[in-house]
Amino acid sequence: MQISALEQFKLADAVAVQPEPTGLRLNANWLGKAFGSRQVLHDIDLSIQAGEFVAIVGRSGCGKSTLLRLVAGLDQPSQGELLFDDRSPTSQTREATRIMFQDSRLLPWRSVFENVALGLPRSAWSLVRQVLSQVGLAEREQDWPAQLSGGQRQRVALARALVHQPHLLLLDEPLGALDALTRIEMQQLIENIWQQHGFTALLVTHDVQEAIALADRVILIEEGRITLDLTIDLPRPRARGSAAFAALEETVLRRVLQQPNPAPENELGDQSLYASFASVAWAV
Numbered sequence: 230m231q232i233s234a235l236e237q238f239k240l241a242d243a244v245a246v247q248p249e250p251t252g253l254r255l256n257a258n259w260l261g262k263a264f265g266s267r268q269v270l271h272d273i274d275l276s277i278q279a280g281e282f283v284a285i286v287g288r289s290g291c292g293k294s295t296l297l298r299l300v301a302g303l304d305q306p307s308q309g310e311l312l313f314d315d316r317s318p319t320s321q322t323r324e325a326t327r328i329m330f331q332d333s334r335l336l337p338w339r340s341v342f343e344n345v346a347l348g349l350p351r352s353a354w355s356l357v358r359q360v361l362s363q364v365g366l367a368e369r370e371q372d373w374p375a376q377l378s379g380g381q382r383q384r385v386a387l388a389r390a391l392v393h394q395p396h397l398l399l400l401d402e403p404l405g406a407l408d409a410l411t412r413i414e415m416q417q418l419i420e421n422i423w424q425q426h427g428f429t430a431l432l433v434t435h436d437v438q439e440a441i442a443l444a445d446r447v448i449l450i451e452e453g454r455i456t457l458d459l460t461i462d463l464p465r466p467r468a469r470g471s472a473a474f475a476a477l478e479e480t481v482l483r484r485v486l487q488q489p490n491p492a493p494e495n496e497l498g499d500q501s502l503y504a505s506f507a508s509v510a511w512a513v
């Protein structure tokens with residue numbers, strides 16, 4: 230089929246205005262991790278599309294953070310491989326990957342602005358101001374971390390990750406220490422920013438409701454193995470009170486809780502799991 234010059238021009242123009250996909254594609258093939266004689270992750274096969282938001286849930290000690298640390302390159306696998314856009318990790322993929330933890334890990338002797346701008350040249354300062362404004366902290370850039378609330382400190386930590394324009398954002402229970410309402414506000418902020426930036430997101434959380442509110446897929450790890458991979462096909466933003474949301478939450482919760490306690494050392498963690506479900510359900 231022949232297309233006219235004008236049509237060709239329109240086509241090129243249409244292609245040009247499509248935003249470039251910015252997310253990294255991630256594959257784990259037969260991934261395993263042992264600490265000494267303790268095998269923590271077994272034969273993990275996982276494929277995450279560019280720009281996808283995936284949440285990992287599971288009982289305390291099941292291996293969630295270990296998986297995230299392997300993806301971040303903070304630990305090395307004992308078996309198998311991780312591929313980023315079908316390639317072994319490079320300094321570029323490491324640079325394109327940022328991680329956010331439960332505690333903000335800010336430098337207390339640096340201002341909010343300096344914490345976000347750390348290691349960046351002066352030419353990046355306008356970007357620093359832009360991301361601080363995105364996370365709602367434009368007016369607080371000269372404050373010290375000690376002058377901020379826990380939620381605001383996590384916003385700074387999010388800005389510090391975003392300023393590097395990540396293609397893969399790893400979130401290790403980043404909202405775990407926040408009260409229920411601040412947590413919901415932060416979830417909405419993370420969802421909006423993820424939609425704007427298009428990075429791939431991998432979230433570890435104890436909170437099943439949070440996982441269903443944010444993720445395209447919820448993955449359950451039990452004793453180091455993936456035992457559930459559930460697509461969350463709900464329109465965004467998600468109405469937590471809807472029947473479809475509640476049904477998915479029930480499905481995952483039932484699945485998490487049906488497993489017998491694996492070991493006495495995990496009993497406390499399991500109690501905290503129940504408590505975390507209960508507190509969020511109560512607040513909402």
Ligand SMILES: Nc1ncnc2c1ncn2[C@@H]1O[C@H](COP(=O)(O)OP(=O)(O)OP(=O)(O)O)[C@@H](O)[C@H]1O
Pocket residue numbers: 264269287288289290291292293294295296498
């Ligand atoms: N550096 C390490 N050395 C030895 N064992 C480790 C190390 N890191 C993790 N483990 C063990 O691996 C297991 C899984 O830990 P991990 O932190 O991945 O669990 P988790 O699912 O994230 O738990 P939680 O929800 O409580 O944070 C635990 O038994 C833990 O003790």
